Amino acid sequence: MAVTSFTEQQLVEMVDLARHSLLSAFGRCDEPDIPDWLSEPGACFVTLTSKGQLRGCIGTLEPRVALGRDLFENARRSAFSDPRFAPLGVNELQDIKLEISVLTPFSPIAADSEEALLAQLRPGRDGLIVEDGVHRATFLPSVWEQLGEPLEFISALRRKAGLSADAWSDQMRWYRYETQHAEAALVAK
Structure with a gap:
């Protein structure tokens, strides 16, 4: 462990x-x-x-x-x-x-919509991982210093993963860590 x-x-x-x-x-x-x-x-x-x-x-x-x-x-x-x-x-x-x-260790965030995800984020505290098929990216919690708004944060993370800024699908998975x-x-x- x-x-x-x-x-x-x-x-x-x-x-x-x-x-x-x-x-x-x-x-x-x-x-x-x-x-x-x-x-x-x-x-x-x-x-x-x-x-x-x-x-x-x-x-x-x-x-x-x-x-x-x-x-x-x-x-x-x-x-x-x-x-x-x-x-x-x-x-x-x-x-x-x-x-x-x-x-x-990272843990999954259960979110069936972008709004549900945004409501669960803890700016400044959460590192975030997005996965969608072969696309995967992460932002460390320190990235909140540059991208302080939750929607801006997840949009930039999706772009980093090679997705569109507003991508959402049932296969997309989100994880948090500190x-x-x-x-x-x-x-x-």
């Missing part, structure tokens, strides 16, 4: 693990050891921003590997494998802020 509640100190240690994963990829430090307490399965996202703009974000929705390994690998994937961006360059390190989001997160500058200034 995945652990889904962490102390502030544990979150700081997790963001440090992600930082060191990236910095070691650039030869700036030794590859970090993954603490034993992160050996339980877990799911996380690692988000990189540069000067307030998204620079990479990769994660997992379901626990498949140890949370420490997921943090380590998603940090590197967000820097080097996010298809929306060129790989992170050494000249960018000073401007990068790194954020980790550790996910709770996160714990921590952030830090990649390189101390």
Whole structure:
């Protein structure tokens, strides 16, 4: 069973693990050891921003590997494998802020209409997943900061999944989750 509640100190240690994963990829430090307490399965996202703009974000929705390994690998994937961006360059390190989001297990939202879905959303708290056939996408709870209105949030999520902004079908499924997160500058200034 995945652990889904962490102390502030544990979150700081997790963001440090992600930082060191990236910095070691650039030869700036030794590859970090993954603490034993992160050996339980877990799911996380690692988000990189540069000067307030998204620079990479990769994660997992379901626990498949140890949370420490997921943090380590998603940090590197967000820097080097996010298809929306060129790989992170050494000249960018000073401007990068790194954020980790550790996910709770997701649960289905029973909604037979868009109105029913909107009535159940908890802005600022819910991460949301939409699935419709082969289409699937998620927004972390932090996306509410940019898309604060529930209809705007779900419309953008449907577009991210490759659907129309107002798509609705009986096959569409919605799921919610929450996160714990921590952030830090990649390189101390």
